[in-house]
Amino acid sequence: MTYYLGIDGGGSKTLAVVSDGTGRILGRGISGCGNHQLGVELADRNIREAAEMALAAAGLKQDDIAYAMFGLAGADREADFQILRPMVAAMGYAKYGIVCDTVIGLRAGTRQxxxxxxxxxxxxxxxxxxxxxxxxxxxxxxxxxxxxxxxxxxxxxxxxxxxxxxxxxxxxxxxxxxxxxxxxxxxxxxxxxxxxxxxxxxxxxxxxxxxxxxxxxxxxxxxxxxxxxxxxxxxxxxxxxxxxxxxxxxxxxxxxxxxxxxxxxxxxxxxxxxxxxxxxxxxxxxDLEPAAGALLLAMDRDGMNVAAMVYENLENDLSVKERNVEWVMD
Incomplete structure (x- = not known):
């Protein structure tokens, strides 16, 4: 089985999710701010913590992840990526990508x-x-x-x-x-x-x-x-x-x-x-957590043909439609 890690690192919270190749969510982890512009060490620590929580919940190790996608607030310019590339590389994932959180938001919101x-x-x-x-x-x-x-x-x-x-x-x-x-x-x-x-x-x-x-x-x-x-x-x-x-x-x-x-x-x-x-x-x-877009991008980058079943499973596990949430400025 192939496994993927998706990270949504925002200004107030970081959500990490692990799925298999069918889009079933096997584990998730939540921590604090994942925006390096609010503190590089803080973001590094929180992203690692959320990812480790998700892996532990899924019963997997870092080496089991085929591709990890990091969708991060503040990943806007080359100056940002010069900070983020070595930070994420040091986390040790064999295959990974870094995009702005806007990109995973788009991928989560449309099948086009x-x-x-x-x-x-x-x-x-x-x-x-x-x-x-x-x-x-x-x-x-x-x-x-x-x-x-x-x-x-x-x-x-x-x-x-x-x-x-x-x-x-x-x-x-x-x-x-x-x-x-x-x-x-x-x-x-x-x-x-x-x-x-x-x-x-x-x-x-x-x-x-x-x-x-x-x-x-x-x-x-x-x-x-x-x-x-x-x-x-x-x-x-x-x-x-x-x-x-x-x-x-x-x-x-x-x-x-x-x-x-x-x-x-x-x-x-x-x-x-x-x-x-x-x-x-x-x-x-x-109507999906943006982290779903990170998973979908990870699958895309890994060369996977994303089937309708993947979207259906993500909608079942990461939908925010009916959730009664408080106002959180993510």
Whole structure:
């Protein structure tokens, strides 16, 4: 029997899964941050720990793995790979690959070789591959480099909306009561001065509050609409640059903001723009753990012809459709 290891290393957690060649999950392991940009030693330790847990659960050894695929947040540029290549090589797998976590998100979300993936978790990112195998990433480097949104930035926007409403620069917002409760303050004045005096920053959990009041709050809807338009803009840029306008493919939506929030306030604005760019594309919410994409890429790289049964087994074992999960900015 042939065995594969798939790693999804994100900013908040690392998930490792081991499968056989039929896609049955034999073991899994979870640890902390797997993004080297937040600490190389930390990421190294957590990735190793998650992989060792998955192997132990499967009753396998490292030498049993035919191919290991590492899908890692922060694997964006050559400067990143110069750090990651020796780090992963030192882990000792005979055959392995390293890609950005956007790549495994796309592979998990579509059975085609081509497509586009939009990620909106703690931050945002967009990646695409056309039918000729040409790849492009747009975004993923933060606000200063052109991005908008993700849980971290949306939390700031929610906090700013409350401050601006209190100051009279914006209309009153239903976010005020929720954010005061979440932050543990009785009024905005105390919160304003408390955050300044204590050097506090808006926690990412404020992002979910936007969805809770969006049905009745104009400001919350406007923030979420902007998130949708910005993501649609990134996907459209990928589509145009890769000349995919006439192609039929899927735009995979991944990350907490898109898969665990109420999509009606974000997704329609994504869809409007990508449909203008490529009328025959289809939006699809990722319903598998991205680690499934790492396993599928490992099988691809190993020369395996991935059969329908593999997808079915992965859907049975790694589906996130029905899981009642808390908001986690992955």
């Amino acid at each position: 070789s081509d497509g586009v993936v939009l990620i909106c978790g703690s931050g945002t990112n967009c990646y695409g591959m056309n039918a000729a195998g040409e790849e492009l990433q747009v975004g993923g480097f933060g606000y200063e480099f052109g991005d908008f949104g993700g849980g971290t930035e949306l939390a700031k926007e929610a906090f700013r909306a409350v401050i601006r409403a209190w100051e009279g620069r914006e209309k009153p917002t239903a976010l005020t009561e929720l954010i005061l409760n979440a932050a543990g303050y009785d009024n905005v004045s105390d919160m304003f001065h408390g955050f300044l005096d204590e050097g506090k920053r808006a926690p990412h959990t404020f992002a979910k509050l936007l969805f809770q009041v969006a049905d009745r709050d104009e400001m919350a809807r406007a923030i979420l609409e902007r998130q949708g338009r910005e993501l649609g803009c990134a996907a459209s840029a990928v589509i145009h640059k890769l000349k995919m306008e006439a192609d039929t493919f899927e735009v995979v939506l991944a990350g907490s903001i898109l898969t665990r929030g109420d999509g009606q306030y974000v997704v329609p604005f994504i869809e409007r723009q990508v449909k203008e760019a490529a009328p025959d594309c289809r939006l699809r919410t990722l």
